[in-house]
Amino acid sequence: MTIVSRFFSLSLISLWCCGILVAGTEVKWKNVKDPILGDALFHLYQDKNLSGIIQLSADRQLGRVKLQKEEAELALTMLNLAYGLHREAASNLVTIQKRGNINKDISNHIWFYIAKIRYQRGYFAMAESALSQISGALPWELEQDLQLFMALLLMDRGEFLPASKVLDQIKGNTGAVPFARFNSAVSLVQNEEVEKALATLQRVSDIKFTTEQEKYLRDRANIYLGYYQLLEEKNPEKSIAYFEKVHLYGVESNEALLGLGWAHYALEQYEQALVSWAELSTRNASDPNVQEAMVAVPFTLAKNKSYASSADLYNRALDTFHAEVKNIDNTIISVKKGAFFDKLLTDISEGEKGWNGDVYSLPKSRESYYFTQMLARHDYQEALKNYRDLRYLQSKLNDWRHDLETFDDTNHYWIDNLLNRAKNFAQQSFEQTASQLKNTRVQLMSQLAEIEASQDAMALASGKEQRQLAKVVELKASLELGASRNPNAKQQRRQLSLMERQILWGIHSRFSSRLRKAKQGLDEVVSSIEQSSKRNQALGGVVAQAVAHARTFDGRISQTNGKINGLQPQISHAIKETEAHLINIAVVALEERRTQLKAFIAQVSFSVGASYDGGQ
Amino acid sequence: MPLGILNVKYNYLILILILSLASSTCWAEELNTQEQFKSLDNRIQNLKRSAVELGKEIAILEEELLFPANTQYGLYLSMDTDETYKLITVIVKLDGNVVNNYMYDVSELNALSNGAVHQLHKGNLKTGKHTLSITYMGKVGSRMTRLTNTHEFEKGNKPVFIELNLSGKELGKFGKAKEPTINVKQWS
Structure with a gap:
């Protein structure tokens, strides 16, 4: 009876666990003030759990959560839980509980959910440890579920009598009660209390x-x-x-x-x-019940002396069984290739949801039938989930690698841009020009000193004054050449001399002021060169700093790329191992089915012979 | 009465029943595969943790490289309306340029109605004045509505976050559903 009982409890657990509430829906978030928390909830409600964990963790590290830090921590707990990272969820929850700022109902629900994940993955002791964290008065439904859960854990330990006692405490007719009664019957059978078990099953039969x-x-x-x-x-x-x-x-x-x-x-x-x-x-000839019916019909016909029909149907059944053996062989080949899992998985992208995601949908093929029982097993389902999640992470790593390439390109574009800009005010060429200007200034200062010493006002005359003076000199010369023929020569000579004196007077009268301005101008040029030099140095410093900062990204990008390179083979290896694990279970089960079917064929062949003998 | 045959058949039937009910593998073998699974699962959980940590590093790198704090701005949308209002599309214009044209699906609207907040846009802005113009298209009951809201804001050297909140649960005249109002919150 052990195997049968085991089946009962397994089937019920899987059914019972299908009915669990989805993580995240149990906590009603009100008064969300922090947009970062709100964004995390946007991920959580849509089961974008992996992205949600990553984004919220990054936001927390960047110090972006400002208004509702504790709520954000709770949201992270829920995201971890929904993704299936039960250890992280438990650790987060313990931290939150230590601060004492969490509603007991919420923490009880979360512990319960953590226990369920652990249970389905076969970590029974850890599941019990999570359940032990539940305390205080519980809502009626959770109380029922908790008792049912406790009983299942006891049954897994082989403690059927205590399990039965726990299950008997569950009152009512709805919710977990039918499951409890059924499991109670299983416990009673294990405890050899058949009468009680039958009475309990009778109540389930009547629901x-x-x-x-x-x-x-x-x-x-x-x-x-x-x-x-x-x-x-x-x-x-x-x-x-x-x-x-x-x-x-x-x-x-x-x-x-x-x-x-x-x-x-x-x-x-x-x-x-x-x-x-x-x-x-x-019905589907892959089902052993159908196979038996296919033999039971000719068996009964032979019993009624319809030997010809009986022999015909036996032969048809044998043909079907042989075809079935072939199907099993083909399925084993297909499973060994690993191709079947891709058909079985709903969608690799469900790996974003993690534990909460749909894991499989049986394709409409003959092979599917053989998988229905395997898929009822939690360890098989969980292994399949792991396989899907790893495949998703593998594609995610490729996306991240691509992102890093983009970051690298952007960063280098930025660095090149900075360096190009820096070229425009390259400090070295600027210093050269400034030094040349300074030398020129020294020469000019010495010239000015000479001018001052010799009081050479003409040296500082403006271009206009110099042109005017040259024109007067030119006019005077041409006047002298034609003076003999010019009756007004005398008067014109006097006028030109007057003009010359006026220009010279202007030049001399402005000499001191021009000398001062020239000196001042040279000083200003020097000061301006010095200021520009300082500004240029500062700008160069900023550019160098920005480039150095950008170079740190360079280092981080290559470091992160290294981490991807390190993780990628580990994930590929884990995919292969998980696939091998899934293939191994499937092939063992299929080979056993083939052995059973071959034994059945041998038995039926014997009956065919008997049928022919009866006909003769 | 072929009791003998029937009994043989019954025994066979029991065998078939048990084998079909129980897992095909034997109990000890199942325990062994469960242990194998747990060992593998432990390693896979560690790999998932490493992947999450790596994803976080990349997200932080992206933030710091592409959206530095001194230029970053973020635009968020939240909803506090009843079921009479159904948001369909939001068009975001920043300084006259359309930066997002977002159509909401049912799961997103459900999330929003349960307190979630959607990040509509994230980008970089120069310091100074900027103008956001947001057009909301939705339905109040069966009536199509179009609301437009303009918001001017100043970007300094710190990141700026703007939340657009659509709210309104009261009914208008004659019990007719009212269009939601838009509240803008900004903080840096």
Whole structure:
């Protein structure tokens, strides 16, 4: 019974865990004032968990969360939880709890959720440790779930009597109660308290289901009770009543139809038996129940002396079984290639959601049938999730590498741009020009000193004055050349001399002021050169600083690239290991099924021979 | 009554039932694969942690390189409206240029109605005055609405964050649903 009980509990856990609340929905966020917290919630509500964790962690490190730091920490806990990083979530929660600023209802829900993740991954002791953190008065539904969970943990440890006692405490008819009753029956069977187990199962058999899960439970209870009546109590009439309660098109109907057929057979109601099995024979031939029905029909026909039909149907069944063996062989080949997992996974991008994401959807193919039972196992589901998450992370690493290339290009563009700008005011060429200017100034100062010493006013005459003076000299010369023929020569000579004196007077009268201004001008040029030099030095410093800062990014980019290069092979290796793990489980299961089928074929071949013998 | 055969069949049936009910692998083997899984899972969890840490480093690098604090600005949208208002699209113009034209889907609207905030735009700005012009297109009941809001702000040397909050839960005249109002919050 161990295996059967194990099946019961496994099936129920998987069903029960399907009904869990999605992380993040249990905490109602009100009065969100900090946009960074709001942005994290935007990720959380849409199950963009990996991006949410990364962005919020970065924002926290950059000190961007200003208004609601504690709430942001809680949001990070929820994101970690939804992504499946239960250790981080637990550690965050412990920190928050130590500060004492968390509502007990919320922390209880989070601990409960952490426990469920751990349980599904097979970390039972850690799951118990998470459950032990739950305290205080709990809402009714959570209280029920908690007790159910405790009982499952006890059952996993083989402590069936305490498990049964815990389950008996769960009162009512809704929520976790049908699951509790079913599991209680399993515990009682394990404890060899069959009568009590049957009574408990009877209550599950009678429930008015409102959900698919309850319907499934009710069907399973009826099948269990039906076979118990048929095989143990030898009471086919009673078993028929149970089998007929199972939904004809539910997932459990194949087993029920098979049992129903055998119950009618036991009552020698061969026609009714054939009706059940004929219906079952039309279903998926990969199902052992269908395979058995395909043999049960000719077996019954032979019983009724319809040997020819019986032999024909036996042969058809054998053909189907041989084809099935071939299918299993092909599936093993397909699984070994690893290609089947890509068909099985819903979408690699669901890896963004992590633990919360949908993991598989069975493709419409014959191989799919063989995977239904494997996929009911938590470790298989979790391994498949890991496989999907790793594949997603692998693609994410490629994206990040591409991002880093863009960062690197941007940074180098920025550095080149800075360096180009710096060229325009290159300090060295500027210093050269400034030095030349300073030398010129020294020469000019010495010339000015000479001018001052010799009081050479003409040296500082303006261009206009010099042109005017030259013109007067020129006019005077031409006047002298034609003076003999010019009756006004005398008067004109006097006028030109007057003009010359006026110009010279102007030049001499402005000499001191011009000398002072010239000196001042030279001083100003020097001061301006010095200021420009200082400014240029400062600017050069800023550019050098900016370039040095940009170069630090260079270092960080190459360091981060190195980390990607380090992580990439580890992830690839883990993908291969996970794939090998998944393939191994699948191949072992498929090979066992093939062995069983071959044994069945041998048995049926013997029956065919017997059928022919009967015909002769 | 072929009881003998039937019993053989029953035994076979039990075998089939048990094997089909239980995992195909034997119990000890299953325990072994569970242990293998846990060992592998532990390593995978560590790899995930490393990947998260790496992602964080890259996000920080991106922020510091592409959106330095002295030029950074961020624009966020939050909603505090009832179900009568359904936001469809938001068009953001910054200094006359369209920088984002965002259409919301149902999951995003659900998130917004539960207190989440959407980062509409992030970029770099020079110091000085800037103008944001935002157009919201949505539905109040079955009526299409178009609201426009202009906001001027000064960018200094610190990052600037602006939150646009659409709010309004009251009904207007004759119980008719009102268009939401827009509140702008800014902080650096």
